[in-house]
Amino acid sequence: MSNASLLTGQESRFETKPKRRGQKACEYALILKYEFFQLRYDARGRQWFTTLQKCVVAIRLMAMGESPDTMDDYMRMSERTARESLYTLSRGVVETFGDVYLRKPSLHDLQEFYAAHEERHGFPGMIGSIDCTHWKMEKLSGSMERAIHKWSTRITFVGVRASDAPFTVNGNEYKYGYYPTDGIYPQYSTFVKAFRHPVEERDKFFKRRQEGARKDVKRAFGVLKAKWHIVEHAARPLYLETLRYIMYACIIMHNMIIEDKGRNIAHYILTEPRHVQFQPGTVDYLHRVVDIQDANKHRQLRKDLADYIFYGNNNDNE
Incomplete structure (x- = not known):
């Protein structure tokens, strides 16, 4: 036939x-x-x-x-x-x-993310949140759990192979976007953590806003889990590749639903050039790794964001 x-x-x-x-x-x-x-x-x-x-x-x-x-x-x-x-x-x-629906974000996509998060959360240059959820495993061997952990922790180097999407905050320009995280993540320039023990009013205000932005992104991922309960329940398949396909398929169909309702942030442009992917071990790749792992840039970015959010929102400061 x-x-x-x-x-x-x-x-x-x-x-x-x-x-x-x-x-x-x-x-x-x-x-x-x-x-x-x-x-x-x-x-x-x-x-x-x-x-x-x-x-x-x-x-x-x-x-x-x-x-x-x-x-x-x-x-x-x-x-x-x-x-x-x-x-x-x-x-x-x-x-x-x-x-x-699972494409790596282009420069245009990242700029749309920046605009959407700044409008909603007040954070310029914010891409999203990386600690959204964990899919609990059931009846898996130790070697498979280690493989899943290794696969999931690759996101800590996010930005190494992504497009350069510079943004400016408080008069300083930064080359990569960032993710708001909690205290367990390293001091990378692509991570923005809240102050652990804030004393000044500016630091307290920034901590509230940073935690609120993270929870907002988590709630968005909670909608995915509410629509696709297989992600919420314990994983049953025995192969890591099968788990990956199921998770990705749920995300793709969820993105299809959002796009059909007209609520998607980024829009797919067929003629738009894709991002340049750097191969591990090359000079450019190593320079990007060093740049991302710069703790001084991490602290400077948090300081600039705290000043921008606090002094730019005096009317909202409680």
């Missing part, structure tokens, strides 16, 4: 329901790319599960956080087929839509 024949008789349904175009586009992309989602028949000529049924089961498992064996009562589907639908859909969503 050709790929063209698979879409016959379904295009009219796609055109008459504009609100479901994103869902149908995802469904058709999976049909064209993966044999698992194509309509097939067994040796007796009986039709197997359709693409829509497999997608519904996979999305239900992600949204409800249920076990694959519960699909037997819901759709008369075996545990093995339900689990395979979940894994294949997650991988298909990442491989098909990852270049758009």
Whole structure:
């Protein structure tokens, strides 16, 4: 059966329901790319599960956080087929839509992040927060937990391979954006920590605003966990790659929903040049690492932000 024949008789349904175009586009992309989602028949000529049924089961498992064996009562589907639908859909969503919805931020994207966070939180040059959530693991070996920890801690060097997106605060220019963090992170120029024991009124005010900005970003990630309960529950799959695909697929579909509602901050521009990625071990890469790990810049940035936020918001100071 050709790929063209698979879409016959379904295009009219796609055109008459504009609100479901994103869902149908995802469904058709999976049909064209993966044999698992194509309509097939067994040796007796009986039709197997359709693409829509497999997608519904996979999305239900992600949204409800249920076990694959519960699909037997819901759709008369075996545990093995339900689990395979979940894994294949997650991988298909990442491989098909990852270049758009999981792209590394370009210079234009970072500038839009700066403007949005400064308008909402009062922090110029802020990208986001890196300590959003932790996906608790269940029944994992020690080696896998160490691998997951190693994979998750790579974000501490964020900015090394990102585009240069300079910003100015309090009259000083900085080359990279930053993330508000708590006290456990190192003193990097891309991290902004609150004062541990603030004494002056300026430091106390900055601590309140910094913690408020971090919690606001955490609440945004909480919306993701509320929509996709599989992220909130303990992880069941046995392979790290599968966990990665499931997490990324939830993020991609969450970004699709936000974009469909018109609430996305950054907008994808096809013709926009992508960021320049520096290879580890090169001179430019090492210079960026040294620049990011500069503790003096870390302290200077926090001081400039504290002055900018406090003296620029005297009317809001309590």
